[in-house]
Amino acid sequence: MNGPGNLRVHEALLYGGTQERITWVYGDLRGSAQSSVKLGNTAVELRAQVPDPLAVAGSLSVNGKATYRLPTAAMTPKLALTHDTQGLFNVTLNEAAGTVYFTDGRTWSRLSAPAGAGLRGTAVAGLRGAGNFTDAEADALSAALLNQGPLAVTVLNEAGVPDAPLAVEPAPTEYRRTALYVLPNVRTVVAQGSATGSVTITPGAGQPGSVQAQGARVTFTELASGTNAAVTDPTVRVATSQGELSALYGLAYGRQTGVPAAPSLGAGGTAVGIFLGQRPTGGYGVRVLGASTQGGVLTLTAEVRSPGPGSITTQALTSPWTIVRVSGTYREVRVVNAQGQSLPGGAGGGTGQTR
Structure with missing residues (x-):
């Protein structure tokens, strides 16, 4: 595994309604058309990035795809939330007490507190600021989760999720992980006088x-x-x-x-x-x-x-x-x-x- 220069690996670990491990690989091909690394037990080929909604500036394609993707392990529910017809939220479970983001399928908002009743959301551009994402990664993931109806996302403690960090060879100069729990089909309940x-x-x-x-x-x-x-x-x-x-x-x-x-x-x-x-x-x-x-x-x-x-x-x-x-x-x-x-x-x- 020769590896690119300044090899960096960033991961999004998605649980709940979406069980996927999405890995961005960054590096400098140093004038070569390709390079190779080992992710987990798999040798992969790195080339220039390809057009894809998940492609971000500076990242490399992995085996011809914008990212390296694997399934994540099953997880017990970590988030329970309802949305009422007056725009308020009721969070009854947020195991990691992480920030909660909500999308109605068109726009994003961030809740004012990680748990409780009668919470209000603040309009935001997407998942920027969530976990260890770069802004470009947060933007790409936010766009990918739109148009799927009402769903909520909370940030988990990445040290407590069932999927261990990927073994990377050669060792990267930077390795980031962000774990999210995705709650699909958020229910809308009728608010009094709405x-x-x-x-x-x-x-x-x-x-x-x-x-x-x-x-x-x-x-x-x-x-x-x-x-x-x-x-x-x-x-x-x-x-x-x-x-x-x-x-x-x-x-x-x-x-x-x-x-x-x-x-x-x-x-x-x-x-x-x-x-x-x-x-x-x-x-x-x-x-x-x-x-x-x-x-x-x-x-x-x-x-x-x-x-x-x-x-x-x-x-x-x-x-x-x-x-x-x-x-x-x-x-x-x-x-x-x-x-x-x-x-x-x-x-x-x-x-x-x-x-």
Whole structure:
């Protein structure tokens, strides 16, 4: 094993919903096309870094991959947390008393205390400051854990985890380890007197992320979205009454403790629930990009996300969904992708049927 100059090894040890050991190897190839080291009992080839979401500046590729990855050992739960509809957190278990980070699948926040009830989160860019990560490593890992629905992460004492440090040959000039416990599918519980928020989106030419199907444009409001619906098959459900909207919320939040009260549908309004059905891991999601109407038919253009090859995913069953509201009454709804192709289950009628 000749090894690169200034060999450094940094590791992320992920437990809980994601069981992976991710190793970044840094060094100077000193003008050579390749070098080699031994990680554990395995000899690996180091070359220039390859394009990959987990690649960071200064690191080398390992056997043609951005990082060296192995499974981690199983671990008993180290974190228990719920999130309520007013944005407060209740942490009932945090064994290492480490900092807790939370993502709703889109943004990150850091909790003000490692345990307790009624805790508030502070908006942060991601996992920067967690453990022994460099900022670049924290940014790459934060991005990799997004789009997997609500999950929480706590920093563990790396000296107490079941996986021993890797034996590295030749000996590195620096060896860092950071251990994290990942809690997927964080439950949302109903807070007393809470109100459900919504985001109104007005589709239009030149607006980022706005894709239009043929027909008259329609303004839509995203009422809620998540990844843990009580739905196993792809389906679209349409609600034209307050009772039907409440039934939609029951499907969407059916695997959680308590169902948030549905907002007012409003006179002459229609709500549409798009459910992707059961998926084997995290990393899946759906959101509406545009809405149009023609001949009394409402067409929603939706984007479906799925994890790419080699992505970090939470190993838990998910069922992604989104619910949007539009003005006007529609009994026939089509859901298509940006190319105009119908999504599975993408034609919907009332909440009691799909077609």
